[in-house]
Amino acid sequence: MSEGVSVVLPCLNEVDSVASVVREAKRAMDEAGVAGEVIVVDNGSTDGSAEAAIAAGARVINERRRGYGSAYMRGFAEAEGEVIVMADADGSYDFSALPGFLDRIRDGDDLVMGSRFKGRIEPGAMPWTHRHIGSPILSGLLNLLYRTGIEDAHCGMRAFRRDVLPELRLRMPGMEFASEMVVNAARARLRIGEVPVNYRMRGGKSKLRTVPDGWRHLRFLMLYSPTHLFLVPGLALLLIGLVLLVALLPGPVIVLGRLFDIHVMVLGALLTLIGFQVLAIGLYAKTLAVTLRLQPMDRTLRALRAVFSLERGLAAGALLFVLGFIVDFWIATEWAASGFGPLNAVRPALFALVAMLLGLQTMFSSLFLFAIELQVREPA
Ligand SMILES: Nc1nc2c(ncn2[C@@H]2O[C@H](COP(=O)(O)OP(=O)(O)OP(=O)(O)O)[C@@H](O)[C@H]2O)c(=O)[nH]1
Ligand SMILES: [Mg+2]
Known part of the structure; x- marks a missing residue:
């Protein structure tokens, strides 16, 4: 692929893992033979994440507005690559999946979703309640209301062509951003692909608060239809x-x-x-x-x-x-x-x-x- 790739990683206090994720992303791009950059969007981490990410070779941007969605919106605005790849800064996504994402984009997909269910989920990586209650309910509702047909609608590793960004109409500041992106892609009739991705135990502490963030997703899905x-x-x-x-x-x-x-x-x-x-x-x-x-x-x-x-x-x-x-x-x-x-x-x-x-x-x-x-x- 001649065009560049921007890997965007939202980061909030992930000092245990962010540097190794940056290096893993860079290595994966090298191995795939693509040029690119790694952008870490920090929200005022207090544990030295930003310094660690810079030392590992990332471009670090500090976004004032808090939230997973706000961080991504800023990162996308700053990205220069033709293809944007999203992943967590917590080490949970295995970048060996990167070539699969890029292949699908080359084949003409606008958005490529990772599917942890098609890949391997390391024991303990996903809490039982998320795997068997939260995720099926929210994904089920999302597919019932918006008919996206996506298996793992909350997978944090995704890729899309930067030029479809205006059609994605992204606005939500929090974790519900993950649902918004999928729903809007389906509404805009973008071509959506899915590739397997392995999911590992995260380092550091989770930023996902099961009930409030679950409710933010649910609220979004209801209000949007x-x-x-x-x-x-x-x-x-x-x-x-x-x-x-x-x-x-x-x-x-x-x-x-x-x-x-x-x-x-x-x-x-x-x-x-x-x-x-x-x-x-x-x-x-x-x-x-x-x-x-x-x-x-x-x-x-x-x-x-x-x-x-x-x-x-x-x-x-x-x-x-x-x-x-x-x-x-x-x-x-x-x-x-x-x-x-x-x-x-x-x-x-x-x-x-x-x-x-x-x-x-x-x-x-x-x-x-x-x-x-x-x-x-x-x-x-
Ligand atoms: N900049 C920024 N990053 C955030 C914010 N909330 C979460 N993140 C990052 O977004 C990514 C996803 O958050 P996680 O806590 O890993 O959420 P999750 O992957 O759904 O939950 P786990 O399975 O526990 O990892 C991580 O890299 C976080 O550091 C935020 O408010 N601002
Ligand atoms: Mg995570």
Whole structure:
């Protein structure tokens, strides 16, 4: 490969291992016959890591903003190689895998992920809870929501072509950066490869805090997909609510020998309203993300746009509101006709309340959706 390689190593208090990792990376590049540099991005280590890395021949950069992601973003900005290789400074990744990464890049992959599960995991290198609980749950969720098909989504050894960096849209400062990179690569439809990498016992102390960092990953995965966080649950609640509401409007229903009456209808009204709210918030989030070009236009939104316009939204909302109003008006008329005697019209009244609320929500949501588009859209 004629182009250079930049190995970027984030480092926070890794004095036991950083120098040997720098030397191992340099040796691996020499053996692979590629020119390159090793960049260590330090976050104010207090154990002499920076000095040790310099002595071993690395270019050391000090980044003020703390965090694994912040360190990498700075390192990538400083890197000069055409190919960027990522690894920990703790000695856990075996650089004999380097030629495999470079081969895949030469073959046309944009991003190459290491897979520790395809390689060898030294006993004790990965805590049992990470291997069998944390990693499968987070990788499973990541692949379920974003369909990347990557086996070891949290592997810290990776390589990518520097020119795909803008498409990766990296922003997350902490450990969730590892998930962000994979998700964005998949969203940008980059070609992603996987190569085996051996995982060894790290030297020094782990910087990974299982629960807070696990939660940062989980939070990121949820927040980054309005479809799964809002649209799917919102739609489910809305449908269940509507079924209960409409089925119980004429009167009580007996199912499997049990009587379902007004209280279940109240529950139906509640679910309908909550479902609609959650669904609307999801549409706002999605519209905002697409309008800001943070997310590509997807099938759901495209289908919706095909049938939906501001005028149709307003008309549908007004229709629902008027429907509810007519029902209430009819109840009032009947009441007056009975000389304001005892009134028992809770079912239609509940139905009318939900219809009027949904109608207003639909109208204001339509206005809001189109206001987002109008105000946020970049000038051509
Ligand atoms: N600059 C910088 N580096 C960090 C920070 N947090 C972690 N690192 C480095 O990022 C790499 C990954 O962190 P690790 O503690 O090894 O996390 P891990 O590999 O998931 O966990 P282990 O399996 O225990 O090693 C190591 O080289 C750390 O020194 C940080 O806030 N700033
Ligand atoms: Mg590590």
